[in-house]
Amino acid sequence: DGGITxxxxxxxxxxxxxxxxxxxxNLNHDAMYWYRQDPGQGLRLIYYSQIVxxxxxxxxxxxxxxxxxxxxxxxxxxxxxxxxxxxFYLCASRRDRGPQYFGPGTRLxxx
Amino acid sequence: xxxxEQDPGPLSVPEGAIVSLNCTxxxxxxxxxxxxxxxxxKGPELLMYTYSSGNKEDGRFTAQVDKSxxxxxxxIRDSQPSDSATYLCAMSINDxxxxxxxxxxxxxxx
Numbered sequence: 122d123g124g125i126t127x128x129x130x131x132x133x134x135x136x137x138x139x140x141x142x143x144x145x146x147n148l149n150h151d152a153m154y155w156y157r158q159d160p161g162q163g164l165r166l167i168y169y170s171q172i173v174x175x176x177x178x179x180x181x182x183x184x185x186x187x188x189x190x191x192x193x194x195x196x197x198x199x200x201x202x203x204x205x206x207x208x209f210y211l212c213a214s215r216r217d218r219g220p221q222y223f224g225p226g227t228r229l230x231x232x
Numbered sequence: 233x234x235x236x237e238q239d240p241g242p243l244s245v246p247e248g249a250i251v252s253l254n255c256t257x258x259x260x261x262x263x264x265x266x267x268x269x270x271x272x273x274k275g276p277e278l279l280m281y282t283y284s285s286g287n288k289e290d291g292r293f294t295a296q297v298d299k300s301x302x303x304x305x306x307x308i309r310d311s312q313p314s315d316s317a318t319y320l321c322a323m324s325i326n327d328x329x330x331x332x333x334x335x336x337x338x339x340x341x342x
Contacts, residue, residue, distance in 0.1 A: 127275075152328055161240065163320065163332035164276075171328065179329075211275055220266050221330060223275035 124148065125224035127212050132229045134199065134206060142197045142227045144212030153195035154213040154221060157181060164211065170195055199229065207231050235259055238321055238333025246341050251308040255321035255333045258302065262323040262331075265297050267306045270318045270335065279319075280306065311340045 125146045134140045144153065152171045156164040166179030170189040184203025189195055195214075199206045209228050213221040238255045245251055253267075264283045268276035280295040282288045288295045296305040304323070308315055321333040 125275075161334060163236070163238075163334045164322075164330075166329065169329065209273075215328065220264075220278050220281040222278060223268075225275045226273070228273070 125212060125214055125222060127210075127224040127227050129227060130225070132227055133232050134229060135232050137201045139198055139200050140229070142199070142210055142212075142229070144195045144197065144224060145193055146212075146214045146224075147193060148214060148216075148222070149192070150214035150222075151192070151217050152215050152221075153189070154215075155179075155185070155187065155195070155197045156211045156213065158209040158211060158226075167197065167210075233258060235331050236321065236323060236333045238336055240334055240336060242337040242339060244339045244341060245311055247311060247313060249311050249340075251306075251311050251315065251338055251340070253306040253308075253319050253321075253336050253338070255304050255323075256302055257304075257323060257331075259325070259331075260299075260302065261325045262302075263326075264324045265295070265304050266322040266330070267293075267295055267304075268320040268322060269315075270320060272317075276320055313340050313342045315340050 128143045154169040155167040168187040170176035186198045211226045212224040215221045236257045267280040270276040285299045292309045294307040316339045318335040318337045320335045322330045324330045
């Protein structure tokens with residue numbers, strides 16, 4: 122069953138803590154993306170990666186970090202430097218050409 | 233001014249009505265246009281993808297692109313309560329980095 126999986130579905134972060142959101146795809150897509158969605162706002166790009174071992178900052182990269190060691194995986198770490206992390210985080214992927222497809226999302230809440 | 237403008241609604245229509253959704257954009261370099269449907273607390277689902285001016289039809293959905301007016305539309309015919317969702321328009325210059333509208337919330341009343 123091909124698709125994009127994100128885990129966990131809900132994540133709670135304590136003050137000063139780093140947390141990592143998982144994104145895995147078995148679609149053999151080359152490019153992967155991380156977005157943040159806040160109520161009433163469109164999706165904002167955090168980071169993207171077009172090939173393994175390479176990634177670029179998006180529009181709101183401060184306070185986040187990523188890695189792309191495998192084609193299938195693109196984890197996002199929300200660091201303690203991100204002062205307003207509460208949001209819905211969406212991972213997406215695409216072939217070398219064509220539209221992006223999204224995962225189910227992770228909701229991050231601050232305790 | 234935002235790069236992509238989308239009326240947030242909310243839009244409420246009776247079952248069976250035609251739903252009309254619109255986005256305008258300012259960057260004439262946009263070439264690829266998408267519509268996504270997003271149910272509450274779920275990831276967006278691709279509905280339509282097009283890269284040319286004109287109409288594209290898929291079942292009850294029609295996407296319309298007018299590059300000269302920098303305007304795209306999505307029409308949903310014979311709307312159903314299951315069409316109640318937020319609809320996001322998205323577009324890109326080079327087919328890999330997207331710019332999104334804020335989304336329009338649609339409710340179809342049974």
